[in-house]
Amino acid sequence: MMDIKAIELDLRKLSMTDRHTRIFSALKELKEQDAIIITNDHDPKPLQYLLKAEFKNTFSWEYKKQGPDEWVIEIKKLYPGDSLTAEQKGKREKLKQALKKLHEAPPQDLEKVKKKAVIYFKDTDPKELALVEQELIQEGTSRQEMKRLCDVHLEVMKEQLGVKAKRIKLPAWHPITILKDEHKIIKRNLKKLKRILEKLKTAGSFEKARHQINTLKELSHFFLETEKHHQREEEAIFPRLIAHGVTEPPEIFKEDHVEFKTKKKSLFEITMNAQTKDFKEFVEALSPLIEFLVKNLDDHIYKEDNILYPMSLETLEKDEWKDVRKKFDAIGYCCFVPVDFQPKADPPIYKLSVAGKKKKGR
Ligand SMILES: [Fe+2]
Ligand SMILES: [Fe+2]
Structure with missing residues (x-):
């Protein structure tokens, strides 16, 4: 059974500055159907407007008591679909x-x-x-x-x-632009991986496959590096989706990431220790790994480009993307270094010139 909780907050006992912090931190902790019940000595209408502006229809607002001395309101976190028409x-x-x-x-x-x-x-x-x-x-x-x-x-x-x-058109600094551009590089390298496997299958010996094995070493290293790509998705975007009530897709994509990580590690280890095996055994050990990655990582990318990313763009607030980008920079990159954060989408600032005319500033 679901465990529903209700936190009681008596605003009368808190200073004005504490009220805001306490309410907002309590709200962020709530799971769907959980609620906070606030008690106040006047109608906290401004708070209702603030919640609407900040979280749209994430919370319900229900008066349990309306004055004259005491106001009691239940603020409940809704399921994503609860506020639909x-x-x-x-x-x-x-x-x-x-x-x-x-x-x-x-x-x-x-x-x-x-x-x-x-x-x-x-x-x-x-x-x-x-x-x-x-x-x-x-x-x-x-x-x-x-x-x-x-x-x-x-x-x-x-x-x-x-x-x-x-x-969807986005600026170059945008986290989703970066992820999509990385996907293009990952896809190109998956194709290379596939071609190498085909060649290895007919090469017959390490001697004849020397060139392919060198490229394979580079590629398996590249794929290990792309862990940063998944890490950015998981640590910078998924928690925000979850906070907006989109909980399942992140779980599904995370499970994929775990599988890819294991396969990429094995690919790297087998490639780096190539000579310790018999050539036939080597190709047999590589085949299922490469085939798995070529098929499943490509599908994963397709789902992200066409579902997860467009959905994230719809779900996260515009301002959140700036923080996502900061988190991206802190985690680091794999395929290329993206352009610096340039929030060009912000409205221009107009300064008053000496003559008093409006002049477009930077
Ligand atoms: Fe992913
Ligand atoms: Fe991705």
């Missing part, structure tokens, strides 16, 4: 049913069901899809099963997602 809820329910049908379809009917499902997916954005998937997991679909099904949804939505993702 009836129409939005209906749309989400239809999407959920379409997903369920896809899940339950026997293999021979899958193509037919997919064609029907396209209608429901037509106007769905990536965040919507992720939240519905999250609900299905909360209702009992296993994460493993959801991962398999994600591939089916992706196939159905492929064209539409691709078009949407391409429309």
Whole structure:
């Protein structure tokens, strides 16, 4: 059973400055359906506006007592879908049913069901899809099963997602631009990895494969370095998604990262110790690792470019990206050094010149 908690905060006992800090830190700790109950000697209406401005519809606001001497308000953290309109809820329910049908379809009917499902997916954005998937997991679909099904949804939505993702234009300093550019380099190197494996399979001996093994050494080192890419996703973006109520997608992507890390490490170790093995054994040990990475890392990147990143852009506030970038800089980079943080998107500052005319400043 879910453990729902309610924290009581008596504002009358706190100084004005403490009130704000205590409420906001308490709110950040809340899980869905948890609440804080505040008591005050007047109606704290400004706080309600502040919450709305800061967190949009993340919290409900319900008066339990309205004066004259005491005001008691319950502020509850909502599920991401709780604040939807009836129409939005209906749309989400239809999407959920379409997903369920896809899940339950026997293999021979899958193509037919997919064609029907396209209608429901037509106007769905990536965040919507992720939240519905999250609900299905909360209702009992296993994460493993959801991962398999994600591939089916992706196939159905492929064209539409691709078009949407391409429309997003971001400045060069933006964390998502950096991640996407890194993906391009990672994908190029995955292709190289695949070509090398094909050559190794026919090379026959270490002597004949010397050139490929040297490139493989560089590549396996490169892939170990890309851990920083995953680390940035996990430490700079995922916690923020979770704070906004998007909890399942980060978990799914994190599980992938763990798998990639193990395979990349083995790839590096086997490559570096190549000569200690018989050539045939060496290629046999490498094959499943490279095949796994080529297939799954490529899929992972596709899902991030087309679902996770567009969804993150919709979920995080504009200002949060500056902090994400700071965290990126602290963790460091792998494939290239990105341009410095230039918040060009900020509104220009207008200064009054001596003559009193407005002049565009920097
Ligand atoms: Fe990732
Ligand atoms: Fe990534």
